[in-house]
Amino acid sequence: MADGTIITLISVGVTMLFMLGVPVLLVIAYWVVGCSFVLGLTLDNMGAELLNVFNKGFALLAMPLFILTGDLINKSGIARRLSDFAYSCLGWLRGGLAMASLGACGLFAAISGSNSATTATIGSMLHPEMVKGGYDERFSAATAAAGGTVGIIIPPSIIFIVYGFLMNLPISDLFVAGILPGTLMVVGMQLACWIICRLNGWGYLIPLQLNRVLKTAFGAWLGFFAIGLVLWGIYTGKFSPTEAAGVTVGFCIIAGIASWFISRVLKLKSDKTWEEKSYGEMLVVEGFTLWQIPGITMRSAEITGILAPLIAISVVMQQILSLLGAQQVIGDFVTSMGGYHAVLFTSMVIVFFSGMVLESLPVTIILAPILAPIAASVGIDPVHFSVIFLVGASIGFITPPYGLNLYVASGVTGVPYFRLLRYTVPYLFALISVWILVSLVPDLALILLPNR
Template sequence: MTETMGLMFAGLFGMVLLNVPIAIALGMVAVIAIWLSQGTDMLPNVALVMFEGATNFPLLAIPLFIFAGGIMNSSSISRRLINLASAMLGFVRGGLAMVTIGSSMFFAEISGSAVAGVAALGSLLIPAMKSRGYSKEYAAAISSSSASLAIILPPSIPMILYAVMAQVSVVKMFISGLLPGLLGGAGLALASWYYAVKHDFPVEQRFAWSRLVQAFREAIWALMLPVVILGGIFGGFVTATEGAAVAVVAALFISTVIYRELDLRALYRALVDGALQTAVVMLLVASSALVGVFLTESRVPQALASSIAELTTNPYMVLLLLNILFLILGMFLHSAAAIILTVPIILPLIQQVGIDPVHFGLVLTLNLAIGQQTPPVASVLIAACSIAKSDIWQTTKANVGFLVVLLAVLMICTYVPWFALAPTQWFYGDPSIGAMPVN
């Protein structure tokens, strides 16, 4: 088992270092492993396994939420949300940083994508912060860290991927991310206020009810998007996949009929961008199906679970080891790739030591939110740095305080699971959700 895993990971990381796309690298490693262990007779099944792996119905939510985010980027929805956040928070010292956090949380509730969030909001807010005296490194850091709340808050795309891989309820995963996401936003706001006082960042404007009311009126239809999406999903009126379709229809209606600001050219760009992002994710999913089939048939996950269980069966110690593993993997893998690669291997261990899969999924996604901020991969941080034209390592230094906040949220959710999972327990009336045995 150890030799098989070692060879597969060595081959995978070797190809990644050669700049082979990770989806291609995963597929090549899986095909070679199947060929060497099972012979050429099994190769005709490769296409069928990949097709079945990428056609799971809940996965349809991913391109739809990506498309909804693209529509927001192409219309004035993002700008209206920023104006509302500015009217609410601009009177606080360092108000633009607060606006960035608030806008990112609004955007996360609609698109589910951290990269889309930093691209949409960062292009407007990072130049504004630089013009008001914020360093470009700080502007990139707060934009990047707040955008990563999208991986925790519903409708998180990584949570959808995990739910499909682990065969758990997408809605349970969404509900589990509510309190951690709000706690993360509050923690980032507190850290940004501390930096604002320390560095004497400016107050943007005095609070005015008239400005707040005007901004609210202009953004009221944009604010209806998360209400419709999450209200429909949590209310049981639609599934997560159907909610994604509702998000697209609502975004199109608001952008074209209400605001009348989405033309055919912008819609075409949103479609193309959405198709490209979806293709990358779905190729990863299809390739991972091959890896999953090979590992399952070779009983590698079960062997790994038994090996770790021989060291400890204490669920908290297991979670500690997994946190270390995922924080390291997050430095080198995108969130989708990390979920797809690790969940089939780790899930038997989770089940063996009695950790609730919803709790584990929340811990995993929190780790990957931090991984989006830690070089060398750091997809969200790199996107923010490209907008701010800042050095990634200098930006990482400026981001340390915000990373500490995200790490604190991770520790709370890991070792005080009832805090994060209380809404899920209440919603389903099941106090056993998230409960762990005492060893």
């Protein structure tokens, strides 16, 4: 049997395994091992390549640290305080609480760097409040899912770390390039949210009060400090992304332990029942104790244990794809489309449809090494293309049949997956509009970069 036929059968087999729910790491590993035998590559080669990835992957150390940061700020109560601040600013608008949840997603993303963590945290906190506030439960869950898409665009971003590592680009530049596009994504979704809520009359209004805004802003100062610390350190060059991640983790640990002691004191002094009263008046014991940190760290380590091997095995996958000529075939197809804009929009279409069936990590691992060099050859700035690529990949979080954020939102809210789809459509249009705008206006990604 010809080698091409065997590889085709292997590819069909692993595709069926993926459709049956086998983890994508195992799917890629099975394909890599099978193709290695067909092409005459030894397992020693695969082992050497895997080891080489981690030996030169200092930048990858930022990934587990930012994952840990997301868990720490959730446990410390910082996420709740950021949500309170967003609501105090936007609650006077129709749909203000829903818009505030989107704003809270942006603020949470600016510390955590994870889409699923953003969706799970904000969805679990604000979905019950939105339902009590007169919003449709399906719309409320869809809002949390859509808001989570900015988790990989607003820095710090785990997927930007992976992209920069794979394409040998400065991760600090990628982080800065994601600031304006990520902000535009939030604003675009808030506009769509406001229109939908106006049409349906959803949400109760609260007066805009300066003292409330100032009070919640002061209460959320730890979150603002953490955001500013990361952005200042990376933008000024004081920290590398890895160092910034380490500093942020240290700050969040101190803040979480301090919050636990402070909230315990408030509990003892309060004459209210220690339970939820209404949004913005929740009296709970926030923060965590020193002996809870190992448990929080273990959860983050479990997620890292999934992502890191996937990145390593993908490097071997790229090697095999190169030997098979797959990169050349896709590259020739995209190049044949023509010049700058043709290559740009063809790449965007490929990323969009790939994001419908794959998570952003495998999309980045498989397609970025193929499409990025072609984009650079027609004059597209590599950093600008990275933002275009990853904004497109992030939209896949709310597009079926995959739509990871939809599954996460469904899990934390109890709303069935298929009941969310209708209410994601306005957000989908908003995100695609921002995506096209960012692709056509490079300065939206590059203007904040030093020496540009």
